[in-house]
Amino acid sequence: MLDSQISKPSNLVLTLTLVASILGFMFGYDTGYISSVLVTVGKDLDGRYLTIPEKEWISSATSLGAFLASLVAGPLADAYGRKPSVMLCDVLFVTGALMQFFANHVHWMISGRFVMGCGVGAGSLLAPLYISELAPGKFRGRLVTINCLAITGGQLIAYMIGALLSRVNSGWRYIVVLSLVPCAVQFIVILFLPDTPRFLVMHGKHKEASSVLQQVYPTASPGLIEANIEEIAALNSLLPGDNAYQRLSNGIQELFTSPSNRRALFIGCGLQAAQQFVGFNAIMYFSGSIFEMVGFRNSTAVSCLTAGTNFLFTVVSLFIIDKVGRRNILLVSIPFLILSQILCALAFGHLTINVESGKEIGENSEFWAYLVTIGLVSFVASYATGLGNVPWHQSELFPQSVRGLGSSFATATNWFGSMIVSASFLTLMKSLTPCGTFLLFAAVTAIPLVTIYFTYPELGSLQLEEVEQLLSNGFNVKRSIEMHRQAISHAGYTGIPYE
Numbered sequence: 001m002l003d004s005q006i007s008k009p010s011n012l013v014l015t016l017t018l019v020a021s022i023l024g025f026m027f028g029y030d031t032g033y034i035s036s037v038l039v040t041v042g043k044d045l046d047g048r049y050l051t052i053p054e055k056e057w058i059s060s061a062t063s064l065g066a067f068l069a070s071l072v073a074g075p076l077a078d079a080y081g082r083k084p085s086v087m088l089c090d091v092l093f094v095t096g097a098l099m100q101f102f103a104n105h106v107h108w109m110i111s112g113r114f115v116m117g118c119g120v121g122a123g124s125l126l127a128p129l130y131i132s133e134l135a136p137g138k139f140r141g142r143l144v145t146i147n148c149l150a151i152t153g154g155q156l157i158a159y160m161i162g163a164l165l166s167r168v169n170s171g172w173r174y175i176v177v178l179s180l181v182p183c184a185v186q187f188i189v190i191l192f193l194p195d196t197p198r199f200l201v202m203h204g205k206h207k208e209a210s211s212v213l214q215q216v217y218p219t220a221s222p223g224l225i226e227a228n229i230e231e232i233a234a235l236n237s238l239l240p241g242d243n244a245y246q247r248l249s250n251g252i253q254e255l256f257t258s259p260s261n262r263r264a265l266f267i268g269c270g271l272q273a274a275q276q277f278v279g280f281n282a283i284m285y286f287s288g289s290i291f292e293m294v295g296f297r298n299s300t301a302v303s304c305l306t307a308g309t310n311f312l313f314t315v316v317s318l319f320i321i322d323k324v325g326r327r328n329i330l331l332v333s334i335p336f337l338i339l340s341q342i343l344c345a346l347a348f349g350h351l352t353i354n355v356e357s358g359k360e361i362g363e364n365s366e367f368w369a370y371l372v373t374i375g376l377v378s379f380v381a382s383y384a385t386g387l388g389n390v391p392w393h394q395s396e397l398f399p400q401s402v403r404g405l406g407s408s409f410a411t412a413t414n415w416f417g418s419m420i421v422s423a424s425f426l427t428l429m430k431s432l433t434p435c436g437t438f439l440l441f442a443a444v445t446a447i448p449l450v451t452i453y454f455t456y457p458e459l460g461s462l463q464l465e466e467v468e469q470l471l472s473n474g475f476n477v478k479r480s481i482e483m484h485r486q487a488i489s490h491a492g493y494t495g496i497p498y499e
């Protein structure tokens with residue numbers, strides 16, 4: 001009802017979306033700069049070149065921290081608030097960045113990446129949660145996706161700065177320290193912003209919650225605002241329990257015992273696992289190293305091509321996703337992803353590469369090096385259009401009572417996958433050869449293609465309660481496609497999933 005009162009998001013909603021999206025930007029920046037750091041760090045740590053396991057540890061420490069933090073971030077945000085949790089992320093970002101900036105030993109660098117990773121993981125859960133709880137239903141889908149743009153935008157900027165500073169002595173330390181700027185901005189601005197109405201109601205602060213809602217819906221009458229507060233309170237009390245711990249354990253029980261929640265969890269975690277196990281972050285974290293191996297002299301600059309493609313196709317995805325549908329976009333983009341992986345494998349098969357030294361060896365033809373580049377760019381483009389974006393719409397899978405918890409599990413699956421891929425990529429390249437590694441990625445990518453075909457219904461145009469109903473007695477893929485078709489042919493449909 002409240003949604004009909006407004007035609008555009010209020011200033012508070014826009015400001016908060018932008019400020020919360022700094023978490024997405026930090027996610028992108030911190031995971032993005034490692035690609036150039038790995039090739040420019042030289043002998044700055046422990047006075048010698050990094051070994052393969054050290055490189056893998058430096059990149060995967062962030063994913064490990066993020067994995068652990070994403071498990072606790074949901075309950076933490078429920079206990080202490082979204083706002084203090086975001087501020088805690090900033091403290092972790094700053095501590096981690098300073099540890100890396102001053103690092104002279106590999107273990108300090110790894111520890112700094114781990115601490116920073118804790119902030120990245122918690123932030124990857126908090127940003128969509130903060131935005132979706134404050135945003136009016138009819139803008140929610142689009143506002144949440146601004147965070148996805150911030151992630152890939154952060155990665156692109158990290159790559160560009162990496163390329164600019166690649167010839168500067170110890171330039172990598174400046175790339176790291178620059179990340180302090182957005183955190184500081186976020187920490188200061190968020191001090192002046194409120195927590196979400198849902199959190200305030202959860203903690204009995206009804207007066208504060210009404211004042212926030214009034215800023216979200218400036219023209220709504222006090223009566224309507226009151227009714228909304230009661231609605232939020234009723235939804236909050238769906239999960240029984242006298243304290244946060246009891247509600248958490250009841251929530252876990254509900255998530256695993258209700259058939260519709262179990263299916264939602266299967267889809268949410270499955271999509272996030274697919275997003276990572278197709279191997280995309282092997283490119284994101286190691287593209288500098290890959291381009292160096294195939295013989296490009298300015299590998300950090302060439303890497304900007306992949307980060308730029310990722311950003312560009314995320315924009316494309318945002319414009320078409322609601323019309324085309326989440327399911328269709330995946331079913332069309334994943335076959336292109338597989339073809340691109342096979343192309344990379346084929347091209348790598350014609351190059352002589354020493355993964356250990358990270359340098360090109362032998363008489364390699366430029367043709368195959370360019371073909372690797374084309375393969376990688378089309379890998380990134382097909383990924384960004386579908387798998388890079390769709391899994392982050394995870395919160396629409398779960399009913400309000402277990403939304404935070406369900407999203408926590410899905411986010412943790414994402415970081416678990418990211419950790420495994422980044423910790424094993426160079427070892428796989430060495431033991432299976434680059435050709436074998438990309439063939440393995442192609443084989444792995446075929447699994448989600450088949451699974452999505454049989455079990456992922458089209459949810460883009462459904463109301464939240466309809467999602468729960470749809471999943472209650474099966475995956476109902478056919479029915480969901482029919483419902484989506486009807487919704488898009490319906491004149492008033494705007495393509496916003498929560499409307």
Ligand SMILES: O[C@H]1[C@H](O)[C@@H](O)[C@H](O)[C@@H](O)[C@H]1O
Pocket residue numbers: 031148151152155275281284310384387388389392414418
């Ligand atoms: O959605 C994001 C995005 O696609 C990033 O480029 C990628 O590095 C992340 O792992 C993913 O979660």
